[in-house]
Amino acid sequence: MKTVSRTTALKGLALAAVASLALAGCAAAPAAPTATPVDYKACMVSDAGGFNDASFNQEAYAGLQQAKAELGVQTAQVESPEKATQTDYVSGIDSMISEGCNLIVTVGFNLATATRDAAKANPKVNFALIDSALSNDDFSPLSLPNVKPIQYDTAEAAYLAGYLAAATSKTGKVATYGGMLFPSVTIFMDGFKQGVEAYNKAKGKKVTVLGATGTDSSKWAATGDFNDQAKGKTLTEGFFAQGADIVLPVAGPVGVGSGQATLDKKGTYVVGVDSDWYGLPTHAAYKANILTSIEKKMAKAVLDVIKSGVDKTFTGGDENQYVGNLSNGGVMIAAQHDVVYPAGIQAELDALQADIISGKIVVTSPYKK
């Protein structure tokens, strides 16, 4: 009956260890730490969902952790509450400023306005804003020298994933859904869809994308929240029942439900988002069914921007914004893991990637208007 088998004995041992840890506490005391930290404080404010969302907040947070380990910077972070308002974002950023942070990374478009206002009020503090650029109140673009926008043209990678999915699908149906249909969500779905269409055009096939029918993204499939993983599973099972065999969930932790659904039906796969799911413990149970992942290399970008801060080479402003795309390696699809790809597909993907980088293929997205 077990779905996942692990070494029970090990678990038992560990359990006992936890217990004895609490009881005994008679280990030797460690020596005082000796490392000399860098006098630079890098901080981060999450969006709702928090740093353990197995998705984009977590990926960004990984960058902060790396910076702490590799650069020796001090860090601090604020996790916004599950139901966050602007008030929470503002006070999160404010508290980071009072903590004396040199650089504050704000994660998500929800924090754009709060970031802008804080940056204006604190010109000496640097900011990096992920997934959004700055704009004025009238939505005209705004450039501030101490804010570096970090954005991702995820559609490019999603395009490749869509092509791969279309090629891999045995049923001729693939599927996608969002948590809520924000642009940062639908950009994945849209790119994925374009990739499938490209495959159809190239091979004269008719692979369809369930859950993203029509061009009006507001009518695509969504679970309505980023919490209820069971809903993600049910929805995915619905896709599978309609004949789809590959699903792209763009819904943060809800995607776990999709992964679990692949365990119940042979020959079904899930496409990860934000980071390579294959390596994440959260997704370990079904890692064999992860076709690929559409990666947003946020950890690297965060690490880079912190590094620039430490090196005093930080450049802000719209003109210096970072747009992660295939060309600069900011977005990518994960390397092949356990799933067997159709023959020759890797070469095709490589060629497509080259064409996208060279501009021969244009994947439409809000970043290329």
Next chain:
Amino acid sequence: MKRVMKEFTGGNAMVSVLAVLASFIVGGILIAISSTEVQTTITYIGARPADFFNALWNSVFGAYDAMFRGAIFNYKAHDGVQMIKPITETLAYATPITMAGLGLAVAFRSGLFNIGGTGQIIFGAMFAGWVGIYVDLPFYIHFPLAVLAGIIGGGLFGALVGFLKAATGANEVIVTIMFNYIAVLLLSYLLKTPILQAPGSVNPVSPPVRDSAKYWFFMGDQFRIHGGLIAMLLAVIFTWWLLNRSTLGFRFRALGHNPNAAKVAGINIGLTYVLVMGISGALSGLAGTSQVLGTEKFLTLGVAASFGFDAITVALLGRSNPWGVLVAGLLFGGLRAGAVTMQANQNVPIDIVLVVQSLIVLFIAAPPLVRAIFRVKESKKAVAA
């Protein structure tokens, strides 16, 4: 409800203080558990116990010190503005929670359990936001109009519940729960259509509210408190007046305590349901205006946050008494503001606040439990037969 009200009013201040204390102690235990320092030092407590106790003290004291600095007064700050900023943050958080709490208090006192704070805040914010964004008028008309729109928006959404209850007998608990979901989804939809979405924006946000419709930021832009604070105080006074001095409130309370007697005395129950829920919703709608025309300045999906549910606990903690609600709102606002600093400074998860909040309400509701914990004897009270 009735009985608890009595319990509450009968309970003395001592119990309330002890209840808060007990909750903070439990919070402290959780803080200590979550501290990595404490976790590490306990492993060698035998070898160097001082480390452990040091870590214990540092984690708990550090956390609550940070909370104090985040919620009341930051004595470590370098300039005056930063020093007093925390208390203004507390007030900024307290404003919508208190307003919505007042709304729920009106309903509770009238015997209706309004769980629909979230939906009513959203409706208030949508109405006020729309007027604030798209109507162009001089401020002396625009601002009151926008606030009024918010009050009406929340009020209508609330009154609809009262109407359904009066007309069909539908249970208001279910209806308000369902209406919360519906309001969130409606807002989510409208923020993707030109009705509310900012032109040129790809994200679900509205254009900013015009300056002529904004609350007055009377302490300047570096603080986030605004005229909503005054509106909140007015709302407290209004609610107090409504419930204690007005004839309408008298009928509300009569309905809340004994609907049968109210009916026999000629009070129109159905109409009163509509009015109660309308006023209750209007106060939540006012909270929505404070959010959209003040603190947030534009509409987003997060406009209601968890204020609708916080308001329930605030109303309960405040014993549905307007001044009590104010105190409870300030307490919760402080906890929320302090939690951010606590997290930023001490790495304590923000969820501690939820635990402390709920424990406070539980303890205050059960004075015998608090007395048992602290082994306080019951104050001499004449025991009626």
Next chain:
Amino acid sequence: MKQSKRTTISLLVLSLIGLWLFVSAPAGTTEISISTDSDIFKLPSFGLGVGFVSGIAFAAQVLAVIASGYFVLGRNHKTPRWVVILFAVALVFEILVGLFAGKTMTFTSLLQGSLALAVPLIFGSLAGVLSERVGVVNIAIEGQLLAGAFVSALIASLSDNMFAGLIGAVIAGALVAWVLAVFAIKYVVDQIIVGVVLNVLVVGLTNFMFSTLMVSNLPFYNQPPRFDKILIPLLGQIPVLGPVLFNQTLIVYLMYVAVAVVYVALFKTRWGLRVRAVGEYPKAADTVGINVFRTRYVSVILGGALAGLGGSFFTLGQVGAFGKEMTNGAGYIALAALIFGRWNPLYAAFAALLFGFAENLQYGLAIIGSSVPSEFLLMLPYALTVVAVAGLVGKVTGPAASGKAYIKS
């Protein structure tokens, strides 16, 4: 307005929808596919003419309205339940066929998903039934579900044993219910207050434990094994119902048992008689020597245990991991199902299924591509609940002493 007449009028109004659907029915057909992978004998999918089906369904609705009118006006009776059911089935079928016009409706899968979404709701509503039948309002179902989900994931991960997880979930749910009971019964705190606050407390605690404990080592703390589906021989081969009802995980089978047991226990046993007596008139129960307090504690805690079990469905039955606030309001929906189901375990279960169906129908439409924005589809189950509560159920009275503390002088 008289309750009975309102039913007729509601049906009449709803039949207008039927009429509209019939008139505007497109010429196409709806493919209905009822076979699933687990079926041994695959039934071919078949097409139904939308106009034809709409016509029949609408005719059935008209008959139901006439029947209802006959009973209410002609014989001064209430509308019999079968008339309402006939009407509802006809209307729902008409809507379904209309919605899926020109598309394939995977009927069995639609029902499967509905059941999956309904399982925690059913457990939750059973918890509510047990609690409210004995006179304690249980708003804390949400907290009980969430506690069950959390503890089951934690224990099952640590022990690498799903059954230990189940037991943990049961204990967790029971514990939350015990706190509710202590405050409601011993400290005579308003039951709704305790319920609301307990929900917040459980959210706070589980979020806290998740972000401090679980994420420190996910494979160790939050990767429970998950129950596999068990296909019951023979029963599982029944077309449509087989794969829906009898190809499920252990927790779902436990749910069937729980519904049956709660029903029998409440209405056919000595214990149930006493529980209901306490919930209706505790003083009367007291005067015949029934221990009101103990009965209340036991029933509330048993309810909590069931809700905890329901919570484990999220983790051990579906997702295989705990996530913050993953119950996402299911407890409140269960509460609605309970009231909708008039405090009867069977009806409450059906109400929960109805809700699950509405929700899954929404997914079904999103999957095939709908002409309606997702938000409105997502509103569907909530709007339906309001309509149902306001239009069809109206004022329902629960157990007379529910929500009232018993104070022994």
Next chain:
Amino acid sequence: MKLELRGITKRFGSMVANDNVNLIALPGEIHCLLGENGAGKSTLMNVLYGLYQADGGEILLDDKVVKFSGPGDAMAAGIGMVHQHFMLIPVFTVAENVILGHEPTKFGSLLDLEAARAKVREVSAKFGFEIDPDAIVGDLPVGVQQRVEIIKALIGDAKVLVFDEPTAVLTPQETDELMAIMKQLRAAGTAIVFITHKLREVQEVADKITVIRLGKVVGEADPKSTANELASMMVGRAVDLDVEKDPAKPGKPTFKVEGLSAWSHAGTKVLDDINFEIHEGEILVIAGVQGNGQTELTEAIIGMHGKTAGSIQLDGRELIGKNVKQVLDLGVGFVPEDRTEDGLVAEFSIAENLMLDRSDRKPFAKGLNINLDYLKKFALEKLKQFDVRAQGIESKASQLSGGNQQKVVLARELSRELRLLVASQPTRGLDVGSIEFVHEQIVATRDSGIPVLIVATELDEATQLGDRIAVMYKGKIVGIVPSNTPRATLGQMMAGISA
């Protein structure tokens, strides 16, 4: 079995409800415990039944001291109780109610309802009750409910049976039948404790009388004592049980009910073609057993009943179709039968209760505000005028005794400009002093030239207070007769037999 209570003392806080009470009931004997409302009779019986724990004294059964920690113990020891407020679950069937607490089971714990039904039939047959074991108790007439209550008490083979004010809800015939049952039980050797304040019944069945007042036994009385002797002993002063009033001087018939019918929510007819009129300065009593449409009649008059047909006219104006407020505004004073449920808001102060009906208008309202000054003045005045014994106008209604609560209701209802007074069981559960006061007020209202409608279930009250008596049975008026009509005739009418 012999029952003895020895020196029972029970305190609630500082109040002594039972003070050293002694009582002996022998097998085959009916022992009446006579006392006013609030004298401590029910407390004493609750102590006996294990519902309360005594602060002093002991209970002996057959001269052995017993201790009851709950009713279960008392029942097991052979004590049965017929409660004043029925301890029946309205939504349960007769059989379910009867077996509750000691249910027959099969297969372990499954209910054996067949055995339960058999038991009900058995006891029912023994005493000539015709009760369907599967009937829902809530649907049964009150008299039948009481029989269920009696079956419940008897089914455990009780040797001592306590009847706590059992006749309050019965017709004279039903009362007679109950007396017969009690005698039958006495003959079978059961010890019976019969608690009541109705002297007529005491005189009929008592073998022994213990009178209790303010928690103390004031003495034993001879069963042959006259009613006035017993009453004086009970109240502690000389009382005159008759209502003092002058003959009515009826004026014009200003209140008319014509062809009034009403239907319940479930659609059954609860009022069937009611016709009567009341003259100015006249009291019409609606007599009848509770549950024969009296409640619906008063509800219909004040505009609270749902579906009605026919006509109700006051001063020539139609009341049907008007809501409660409009009816009250036309000058109808209404004293509801259940004052705690329908008459008062327990949590409100006396002052607030006094303005419950007119809070939204002058002089109680000043604009949107409550006119607190006027309210205070008004309340103080009424407190004095109606002799309400309370600490002050801020006292909560829940803190008042029943008599004082009723005075507050009367004060409110009589302070409007009245054209009609409707009072439903205005003296139910009151002490003698309060009853006298309430009767005086009603008569005074009549004498001021106002038509008065009283609903009474006790014949004594009906005949003493009424100028004319209309008897209701099953939603119909059986007949309207003068108040000096013989008791027996009225009793027959209450059972539906026209005079």
